[in-house]
Amino acid sequence: xxxxxxxxxxxxxxxxxxxxxxxxxxxxxxxxxxxxxxxxxxxxxxxxxxxxxxxxxxxxxxxxxxxxxxxxxxxxxxxxxxxxxxxxxxxxxxxxxxxxxxxxxxxxxxxxxxxxxxxxxxxxxxxxxxxxxxxxxxxxxxxxxxxxxxxxxxxxxxxxxxxxxxxxxxxxxxxxxxxxxxxxxxxxxxxxxxxxxxxxxxxxxxxxxxxxxxxxxxxxxxxxxxxxxxxxxxxxxxxxxxxxxxxxxxxxxxxxxxxxxxxxxxxxxxxxxxxxxxxxxxxxxxxxxxxxxxxxxxxxxxxxxxxxxxxxxxxxxxxxxxxxxxxxxxxxxxxxxxxxxxxxxxxxxxxxxxxxxxx
Ligand code: SF4
Numbered sequence: 001x002x003x004x005x006x007x008x009x010x011x012x013x014x015x016x017x018x019x020x021x022x023x024x025x026x027x028x029x030x031x032x033x034x035x036x037x038x039x040x041x042x043x044x045x046x047x048x049x050x051x052x053x054x055x056x057x058x059x060x061x062x063x064x065x066x067x068x069x070x071x072x073x074x075x076x077x078x079x080x081x082x083x084x085x086x087x088x089x090x091x092x093x094x095x096x097x098x099x100x101x102x103x104x105x106x107x108x109x110x111x112x113x114x115x116x117x118x119x120x121x122x123x124x125x126x127x128x129x130x131x132x133x134x135x136x137x138x139x140x141x142x143x144x145x146x147x148x149x150x151x152x153x154x155x156x157x158x159x160x161x162x163x164x165x166x167x168x169x170x171x172x173x174x175x176x177x178x179x180x181x182x183x184x185x186x187x188x189x190x191x192x193x194x195x196x197x198x199x200x201x202x203x204x205x206x207x208x209x210x211x212x213x214x215x216x217x218x219x220x221x222x223x224x225x226x227x228x229x230x231x232x233x234x235x236x237x238x239x240x241x242x243x244x245x246x247x248x249x250x251x252x253x254x255x256x257x258x259x260x261x262x263x264x265x266x267x268x269x270x271x272x273x274x275x276x277x278x279x280x281x282x283x284x285x286x287x288x289x290x291x292x293x294x295x296x297x298x299x300x301x302x303x304x305x306x307x308x309x310x311x312x313x314x315x316x317x318x319x320x321x322x323x324x325x326x327x328x329x330x331x332x333x334x335x336x337x338x339x340x341x342x343x344x345x346x347x348x349x350x351x352x353x354x355x356x357x358x359x
Contacts, residue, residue, distance in 0.1 A: 021083055021084070021085070021321075022085065023084065023085020023086075024084050024085055024324070024325040024328045024329055025328075025329070026297075026328055026329060026330070026331035026332065027329075027330065027331060027332045028282070028331075028332060028334065030255075030282075030283065030284055030285055030331075031085055031285055032081070032084055032085045032086055032285060032287055032324075032328045033085060033086060033087055033088060033255060033285035033286075034086065034087075034088045034089075034090065034255070034285050034286045034287070035078065035081045035086045035088070035089050035090070035286075035287050035288070035289060036090045036092050036121075036286060036287070036288045036289070036357075036358045036359065037074060037078065037089060037090065037091055037092065037289045037358065038092050038093055038094065038096075038288070038289065038290050038291045038356070038357060038358030038359075039068075039074070039091055039092070039093060039094075039096050039099040039102065039105065039291055040062075040063075040068070040093045040094045040095070040096065040098050040099045040291050041062050041063050041093070041094045041290075041291050041292075041355060041356055042062050042093065042094045042095065042098050043093055043094040043095040043098070043123070043355060044095050044098060044123070044125055044126075044161060044162065045095065045123050045125070045158040045159060045161045045162055046158065046159025046160070046161055047147075047157060047158050047159055047187075048156075048157075048159060048223060049157075049187060049189065049216065049217075049219070049223040049225075050219065050220070050222075050223070050353075050354050050355050050359075051094075051159075051222075051353075051355045052159070052222050052223070053159045053160075055222055063291055063292050067291075067292045068291050068292060069291060069292065069293050069308060069311075071101075071104060071105045071108060072108075073293070073308070073311055073312075074105060074109075074289075075105070075108045075109060075112070076311060076317065076320070077289060077293070077307055077311065077320060078109055078112055078115070079112055079113075079317050080317050080320035080321045080323075080324055081287065081289075081324060082112050082113060082114040082115055083114070083317060083318070083321040084321050084324045084325050084328065086114070086115070086287070087114060087115060087116045087117065088115070088116065088117040088118075088119070089109055089112075089115055089117070089118050089119070090118075090119045090120065090121060090143075090358075091105075091106070091109075091118075091119070091120040091121070092120075092121045092358035092359050093122075093291075093355065093358065093359075094291070094355050095122060095123055095125070095126070096120055096121070096122060097122050097125075097126035097127065097130055098126070102130065102134070103130065103133040103134050103136070103137035103139075104137070106118065106120075106134055106137035106138055106139050107137040107138055109138075110137065110138025110139075111138075117140055117141075118138060118139055118140050119139070119140055119141050119142065119143065120134065120139055120141075120142050120143070121142070121143045121144075121145065121185070121359065122142060122143075122144060122145070122170075123144070123145050123146075123158070123162065123167065124144040124145070124146060124166070124167035124168075124170035124171060125162045125163075125166050125167060125170065126170070127142065127144065127167075127169075127170025127171070127173060127174055128166065128169045128170045128172075128173040131170070131173040131174045131176070131177040131179060132173075132177045134177070134179065135177040135178050135179050139179060140179070141179050141180065141181065141182070141183075142174050142179045142182055142183075143182070143183040143184070143185055144167065144170065144171055144174070144182060144183070144184050144185070145184075145185045145186075145187070146167055146171075146184050146185070146186060146200070147186050147187050147188075147193050148186070148193040148196040148197075148200060149164065149196060149199060149200050149203055150193070150196040150199070151164060153192060153193035153195075153196045154193075156192050156193065157187065157189070157192060157193050171184070171209070175207075175208075175209070180208060180209070181208050181209060181210055182208075182209045182210070183209070183210045183211075183212055183271075184200075184204060184209055184210065184211045184212065185212050185214055185273075186200060186211060186212065186213050186214060187214045187216055188213050188214065188215065188216060188231045188236055189216045189229050189231070190216075190228065190229045190230065190231045191229065192229075194231045194236070197213060197231075197236050197239065197240075198236075198239045198240050198242075198243065201213075201240045201244070201270055202243070202244070204268070205244065205263065205267040205268055206267045206268060207268065208268060209268070210268065210269045210270065210271060211270050211271070212258050212270070212271035212272065212273055213233060213236045213270070213271070213272050213273070214272075214273040214275075215230050215231070215232065215233055215272075215273065215274050215275055215276045215277060216229055216230050216231070216276075217275050217276060217299075217336075218300075218339070218351075219299060219300065219351070219353075219354040219359075220351055220352065220353035220354050220355075221350070221351055221353070222353065227276070230276050230277075232274070232276070232277045233259070233272035233273075233274040233277060233278070234277070236272070237261065237272060240270065244263050244264075244265070244267070245263070245264040245265075246261040246262060246263055246264060246270065247261065247262060247264055248260070248261055249261060249262050249269065254283055254285075255280075255283040255284065255285040255286075256283075257273050257280055258271030258272060258273050259271060259272045259273075259274065259278070275336045276336070276339070276340070277340075279334075279336030279337045279339070279340050280336070281333070281334035281335070281336050281337040282334070282337070284298075284333075284334070286299075287328065288301075288357040288358050289307070289358070290304060290356055290357050290358065291356075291358075292308060293306065293307050293308025293309075293311065294306055294307065294308070294357075295307050295324065295327055296352065296357040297327070297328070297331045297333045298333035298334075298335050299335070299354065299357070299359070300333075300335035300336070300351050301333065301351065301352055301357070302350045302351055302352065303352065304352065304357065305327045307320065307323065307324070310323055
């Protein structure tokens with residue numbers, strides 16, 4: 001019988017302490033399998049579609065040290081998620097590499113029973129400094145957000161922060177450290193960077209890195225999203241295939257978000273994440289944990305479920321597992337499908353900001 005460390009008895013659990021239970025399924029029979037862990041809400045970029053500079057200026061009150069989950073707290077929650085069925089962890093932010101000593105957290109997470117894959121999503125600006133230490137700590141792979149190789153479009157998509165050269169150096173350092181294959185995520189916005197998409201694909205042909213184009217989405221409430229600014233994946237694919245013929249590749253595993261294609265001439269793979277034109281909610285196995293300990297069941301969620309309170313009140317792994325299983329078990333989220341079917345959805349303007357739940 002596992003017990004709480006203090007007098008609060010309502011968090012007692014009677015489960016043993018290993019990760020092996022059947023993954024909990026939600027109301028649409030989707031098992032929990034992937035957990036995105038945001039380790040900070042801060043970022044060194046100001047991408048207008050996520051954290052516009054006019055709203056998140058100097059002095060913006062980001063989460064305090066006390067608000068943030070400590071590494072030990074993140075690890076305990078990750079253990080409880082693993083007991084609930086999670087097998088893949090992804091560290092995100094804001095910009096995760098802004099969190100000090102991140103490789104220490106990676107090392108702690110790498111030792112969790114049941115976790116098969118440990119990845120990180122970054123804007124690449126600080127990757128060169130951290131790649132070797134992250135790999136040594138047990139990180140398997142990285143995904144780098146890079147929206148253009150054209151300086152003007154790059155700056156337009158990230159709020160004029162950072163440098164292209166440093167991001168490319170980061171990608172090279174990650175590859176050299178063995179954090180590959182590297183996935184490169186490109187948000188495509190009509191009239192801003194779509195004219196540079198095919199060039200970006202061409203640049204990474206033959207490198208082994210996988211470029212994935214993401215349809216511009218109405219995440220959060222601040223990007224003034226318009227459907228007319230969405231470039232359907234089929235259109236981007238057409239532009240690339242004109243010069244470099246491709247053929248479809250089967251998904252790697254159930255719930256994989258990207259539609260995959262490989263170049264017929266063997267120069268590698270590209271992918272498309274088409275939440276607007278081809279939503280994939282039916283296979284969505286992703287949970288999100290914010291840096292202040294809230295569980296979000298969808299990228300477009302209006303609210304989160306507080307796990308930090310029971311954790312700080314002394315709940316043990318079994319008790320936290322029970323809370324997670326109960327929350328996920330009631331899940332019915334499928335925002336993108338509803339957006340597609342209805343053209344818009346109720347409460348679309350109350351969504352939690354993407355940077356807060358880790359994208
Ligand atoms: S919209 Fe929500 S439910 Fe659908 S795929 Fe995205 S995160 Fe999953």
